[in-house]
Structure formats: C-alpha cells, structure tokens
Amino acid sequence: MIVEILEALFLILTFVMTAYLIRHYVFTLSVLNHTSKRKKAAVTTKKEAYQPPVSILIPAHNEERVIGRILQGMTKLTYPKDKMQVIVIDDASTDDTGETAEGYAKSCNYIKVIHRNHGEGGKGKASALNAGLKQAEGEIIFCFDADYYPQRDIIEKLVAEFTDPKVGAVQGRVTVLNEPQNVVTRLVALERIGGYRVDQQARDSLGLISQFGGTVGGFRRGLLVSLDGWDGSILAEDTDLTFRVYLAGYKIRYINEAECYEEAVENWSDYWKQRYRWAKGHMQCAFRHSLKVLKSSNLRLREKLDGLLLLNVYFMPVLVLLSWIVGVPLFFFHHPQWFSIFWTLIPISLYSFVGNFAPFFEVGIGAYLDGRTRAYWLIPLLIFTFLYNIPICTKALADLFISKILGKNCNHWDKTVHNGNSYIIN
C-alpha cells in the first residue's frame, strides 16, 4: 500500500516537473522567435509624445552608500523635469541616507525627501512605498530601489505603454552592475539574464502574466490607489500586486529595452536572506491568489495556467527534494510493474539529457541574445545555486507552516546590504 502511494506521488511530481520543463522550452523558443521577428521588422518609435506627470518613489533604509548614485541617475533622466517628481522615502535610516538625499533635494526642486522615524518607519518596503504614494502627484507612479541606476531615457520607454488603456503597469529590465565582483554576483547576473531576457520577455510576447518585479516598474496612479497600494502583510509585495493588477482586469507590459542597473547580493549569506524572503513571499502569494486566479473571469485560460505556474515556482525546489526522497527508494527497491526496464530507460534518459537542462538552456539563450561571449561558460555552476535553493525554499515553507500553526507573524524583512560598488556607470 505504501509503495502504491509513493508511486502515485512520484508520478504527480514527475508531471509537475515536466510541466515546468515544457514551460522553460516554450519560453526559450518564444524569445528566439520573437527576436528573429524583431530583427526583420522595422523599428518603430513608440508614442514618445505621451509624457504624463510621473512620480518616482525611492524607498531607502540605511542606503548612504548608494542613495547618491541613484539620485545622480535621476538628475540625468531625459524625461521633462517639470513633469517629474522624485520622492525619496528615508525609512528610519540611522546613517546619512536622509542627509545625502536632502543635499540633492536642495539643488533639484523636483526631488523631495520624506523622513520616517523609528515609530512609523522601518517596517519594510511596502510600508515605505505607501508613505511615498500618499505624497505622489504624478499620473504614473514608478518605483526604483536605492541600489539601482536607471538608463537615461527609461521613463519615456516605460511610460509609452500607458497609451493602451488596458495596461495597468509596466516593468523594465534589470541588469547586474557589480557582475565581475565574485562568483556569487556572476551567477546572480546569469539568473537575471534568464529571468528577464527570456522569462519576462516570453511572458510578454505570449500574452501571459508579466511580473512586476518590485522595482524598475510603474503603475497607473488610479489603479494603485484603488488596489490600496502595496500590501505590507506579505513579503513578496511585488508578486502580490502583480496578481491584484491582473485580477482587476489590467495587464502588465514588460519592456526589455527599458533597462536599469542593480547591485546584486555579494555573498552566499545575503543570497540566502534575499531568496528566503522571495520564496516565503511567493508562497504567501500562492496561498492567497491561486484559487482567485482559477476562478477569475478577467483571465484567459493561458493566463490562468501561467499564473499558477508562476505563483507556485518557489515550491519546485521543495518538490525536487521530495521526488529524490520518494524516487530513490522506489528505484532501488520497487521497480514499477507497468513498465519494462527498457521502456522506463527511454523517458528517464530523455529527461536527463533534455529536461534537467531546460532552465540552463534558458539562461544560455539569454546570454547569447545579449551578445555575451563567455558568460555561459559559467552556466554549469548554476547547479549549485539550484541546490542552494532547495534548503532555502524548504525552510521558507516550513517556517510558513509553523507560523500558521502558531498564529505568529513571520514577515521579518531582512534587508539586503548594498555597498555601492560601481563597475560601469557615471
């Protein structure tokens, strides 16, 4: 009886993993197809005349090493300054973040600083962004993290998409700035290439769920206000907002040409903290939105399917661990009766050669399309980040269940430290 249950479980796990590997291939092929089509098509200039007033929110908690850099970037934006408002939310910083921002605010009248003390601030990014939203006057609300450095014409590129009334939000591309620093930053850069250049681009091209990544993106002010802004009770406030936008009947567009630099985590400890927060937040979103996505009349079948895969993506490392636990004893002690060894070997070999490498192909194609010459030599090392994600996601899930059972709030925001290492800009 136990063996039959294990077999059934193993089959379900194999089915789920196969669904994700098909997704990887569909995305990769879609991006390759999209890119070749774009090369053939004439480049059309977007509705550049559309320049509504915009507000840019920059939440900052102890970001003295990087806040000057992003504000310097803001002063270099080509968007008309009389239509632009930059709001720095100094979120209970104990360093010189506020002073540095004030220095810029004195010389640029479109930069404003909100100082939040320890009583009201320091409760996480969502809370800081909501404080900024109250002061924002623009029609479109953008948000950038303090460690980012935007492309000069990024606002024009992003804002152009709002000429379509169905578009509720936009997302630009994130590029790792400190990539050459060490092996961690190099691997994060590869993950970002796969995530944005291929994943996000494919979802946008295929009319699926483009994800707002929490930064380098913007919303219609009216929509954001009607959705009550960012939800501080969830760790992945960006994913939560993504699904609330889609459930409200709007779309999110991903603009690959609108690029912004970010500072990637520099060591494995910070990588753990960041991914743990993302995993836990994503899982919270999965529990909150999965059923709503299935029931929604605003979403097409393909969007529902992609939405479910996106919401549950951080469960995958846990499921892989589970499949190992279930699969190994099954393999050694009980071969399935319904397959001869020969017929079992074919799908196993096929999966080993093609399936396991699906995410790596995705990253490789992204690096190739970016014109990277040697970055993909590092792709085999991504197996270590994948293995590292197994305990991260398993702990996140376990902590989520424990906090549910105990009824405790588990939303501790572990802030990523940014050192302001620059390799290209200015």
Place this chain on the structure above:
Amino acid sequence: MKMVLNPNPMTFIMLILGVSTFILIMLLPAFLELKKPRDAGPRTIMDNIIAIPRLPVIMEKEKLVLDQVLYQKMTEILAVLPNLEA
C-alpha cells in the same frame, strides 16, 4: 521485481571515477572563466541618446578636485603656447 545490489568494489571505483570525471569536465569551462574572465560583462546599458562611459562614480567633492586638476593642466598647456610662437 526487486533490484539486488551487487557490491563489487571495481564497479564502485569505476562509478566514482566516472562521476568525478564527468563533473570535472562539466565544470572545467566554468573554472577557466572564473580564473581568467574573458567575458565583456557586465552588460553595458546603452541609452538611445549617449552611451554611458566607463568611468568610476564621481561624487561632487571629487568632481571639484578633478575640475581643478583639469584647470591646472589646461593653464600649464596654455602658458606654453606663446613660447612656441617665439
């Protein structure tokens, strides 16, 4: 059908050697690239207006110092010019 494990030491040695060689071959390019990076990364974001030059971040104070140094060099060059005419 149950699989019976045959504890043959040679099989284990071959298995360990095979797996180790496979892992080494798989990771070798990565180690080479890490030891001597030849990739042109990080990716340079190109503006439609002007490409961002490869220079370190200059803070306001440093910029002033840089400007003064530049000014001094320019003055030195200009001071030499009349002598060249003579």
